[in-house]
Amino acid sequence: MNHKILQIHPKDNVLVALTDLKKGEKVVFGKNTITLINHVPAKHKFSMHNLKQGELVFMYGSIVGRAKSPIPTGGILTTENVAHEANSFGTKSMDYHWEAPDINRFKEKTFLGYHRPDGQVGTANYWLVIPLVFCQNRNVDVIKEAFVEELGFSKPNAYKSLVKQMASLYNSGKKSEIEQLIVEEETITNQSKLFQNIDGIKFLTHNGGCGGIRQDSEMLCALFAGYMNNPNVAGATILSLGCQNAQPAILKEKLDKINPDFSKPFILLEQQKEGTEAQLLSRAIKKTFLGMIDADQLQRSPAPLSKLTIGLECGGSDGFSGISANPAVGHASDLVVALGGTTILSEFPELCGVEQELINRCKDDVIAAKFSGLMKTYAAAAEAVGSGFDMNPSPGNIKDGLITDAMKSSGAAKKGGASPVADVLDYAEYVKKPGLNLLCTPGNDVESTTAMAGSGANIILFTTGLGTPTGNPVVPVIKISSNTTLAKKIPDIIDIDTGGIITGEKTIPEMGEEILEYIIKVASGEIKTKASILDQDDFIPWKRGVSL
Incomplete structure (x- = not known):
């Protein structure tokens, strides 16, 4: 392999610089010696022969552009001299035969995953908190603040410590010493985790669920249904305002479409039915905690690749x-x-x-x-x-x-x-x-x-x-x-x-x-x-x- 240049496919009419190449440098490709017209930084391409204006540029054996102006042999390709051009496409035109790679090394290997009732296997075990509409983002943030540190899912914040140090120096009249401070990364440990078999509680805040077009709210519900069904998810808490476009009924419909036998625990609470914010949040936090107790009972076991x-x-x-x-x-x-x-x-x-x-x-x-x-x-x-x-x-x-x-x-x-x-x-x-x-x-x-x-x-x-x-x-x-x-x-x-x-x-x-x-x-x-x-x-x- 030439460690300076590469032709990716025999059909290509450009070469890739694998290292920085200088203007005037001569590179050998096959029987040809190419003198570079420009400095060609590593990762960029240069022409193998004179490209006329309008001539197609090939890489990976495919059309990737068209010359906007003549490009001499050894000339670098840029946005100034090459325009986007691509292969056209139509219907399936041939049968495809694939020779699979040798998998003997991996045939007997397994991974330790979380087995779900529907046969899927998770590589992690998370509890989700989902707002069906952006109006619930604040409530989700309150739940996050209540849970993450107390359950041992937070990690030390070195930058918070940095600000505390800076404030102390400033108050002591030592402003000049602030630039000398060094942020040291702190070791993350899970020793304080309450639930050892849960990888975390995650909060999917967003700006959708109402307003805009109804299709966006439907797609949001379909996306949330997919997250709830994802094998890495143990269960979910869903917060609804009540009057938004992204209705719980749509979420349930999308969930049934993905998995009619969905059996994971999920908690659905509607603020306009629950009463005060305190009542909503207290109930959500209590139910979520109880759900996580059950989710923590699941342990990793071998699964095929x-x-x-x-x-x-x-x-x-x-x-x-x-x-x-x-x-x-x-x-x-x-x-x-x-x-x-x-x-x-x-x-x-x-x-x-x-x-x-x-x-x-x-x-x-x-x-x-x-x-x-x-x-x-x-x-x-x-x-x-x-x-x-x-x-x-x-x-x-x-x-x-x-x-x-x-x-x-x-x-x-x-x-x-x-x-x-x-x-x-x-x-x-x-x-x-x-x-x-x-x-x-x-x-x-x-x-x-x-x-x-x-x-x-x-x-x-x-x-x-x-x-x-x-x-x-x-x-x-x-x-x-x-x-x-x-x-x-x-x-x-x-x-x-x-x-x-x-x-x-x-x-x-x-x-x-x-x-x-x-x-x-x-x-x-x-x-x-x-x-x-x-x-x-x-x-x-x-x-x-x-x-x-």
């Missing part, structure tokens, strides 16, 4: 994400699928240009047509408000080499590996089939991870090249860096480093197997993810308006 449902997410992506972290996660996904488990690939704006490949991987025409229809509807909704999938890459993506949405998407899709598509889910639909599932969500990190948890994921793999702290209230999020520089810079956020793929020290299959070994440890409660340690409980429901 087929009980894993893995969400596949990327955020803060860079030019290495599609070369290292994403294909490594894709191999882990294939391993899980081959073992009889389930994976979920979301972020539909970041599947732009790879639709036909995914359509051809669909197990039947019905599933393929559903995916095609959802993609076209979403794209049309974006264009109707003056936007489009082409506007998806963020400033950070562009700065680190992802200059078109098709370029970003071709790398992002690698998280889905090569297994057949077993099913396609609209937003807030719950997984029903083992294998790779495509879930319609925005590319927004938190809206997407929020949705995957609502569709039944019990672990989420999250790749990043730039660094993002995203987590989830009830599903462990394993953060995977595309490069070693990032992993060393923010070790408090990154769980796994796949930078060895870029340097040639590791192969994609090796990293994929390492990821699955790590999943097993997290699923068994042996390791807490960095996002969980930081209490990164991100929760943003998607309003079915446009969100890219």
Whole structure:
């Protein structure tokens, strides 16, 4: 492997810089020597030959752009000289055959999980407190304040101590000493936890449930039903005002649709029926505490790896994400699928240009047509408000080499590996089939991870090249860096480093197997993810308006 440059696919007409390359530097590719016209930072791309204006740009063997102006051999690709362009797509056009990876290493392995009556297995055990409408957020916050510290789920706040020190110095006339203070991380222990078999009590505050369009309230109820049914959830307390659009009856209807035999405990209280705020809160707190006593009786026991449902997410992506972290996660996904488990690939704006490949991987025409229809509807909704999938890459993506949405998407899709598509889910639909599932969500990190948890994921793999702290209230999020520089810079956020793929020290299959070994440890409660340690409980429901 040339450790300076990489051609990802034989059809590609651009090369990726694996390290910073200087203007005038000569690089050898095959029989050709290319002189660089520009400085090419690591992760960026440069042309292998002269590209004429209007000529298509190929990466990953797919169309990822079109030259807006002539690009000479060795010229860097930028947003100034390349425009978004993507492959078109239609109906399923071929049968798909997949050679599953070798799973002998994992065949007999299990994880220690929480077995639910419906056959699902949780990798954690949480109690939820959910407001059906934003009017109840304050009451939820009061319950949170009452419970978290007393039950031993809070951790020391070093920054509170910092402020206390600063105030003391200021009052003593020692303002100049404030800059010298150092924040020391405090060790987190669970010795004071009252409930040893409960991982936490989580509070899903939001700004929805009333106002807006009725469809948003229905979708919110469907999302909450998915969270209640998620195998990582032991039970829930639901607070309702009474007059809002998101009615308890809608929640129950959505819950029945997901799981007609739902048997977990849940407490539903309506403020307009309960009386005073004190009466509502006292009853909610007492009932929640009693519910948690029962939830604490459940203990971890062995479960086959087929009980894993893995969400596949990327955020803060860079030019290495599609070369290292994403294909490594894709191999882990294939391993899980081959073992009889389930994976979920979301972020539909970041599947732009790879639709036909995914359509051809669909197990039947019905599933393929559903995916095609959802993609076209979403794209049309974006264009109707003056936007489009082409506007998806963020400033950070562009700065680190992802200059078109098709370029970003071709790398992002690698998280889905090569297994057949077993099913396609609209937003807030719950997984029903083992294998790779495509879930319609925005590319927004938190809206997407929020949705995957609502569709039944019990672990989420999250790749990043730039660094993002995203987590989830009830599903462990394993953060995977595309490069070693990032992993060393923010070790408090990154769980796994796949930078060895870029340097040639590791192969994609090796990293994929390492990821699955790590999943097993997290699923068994042996390791807490960095996002969980930081209490990164991100929760943003998607309003079915446009969100890219």
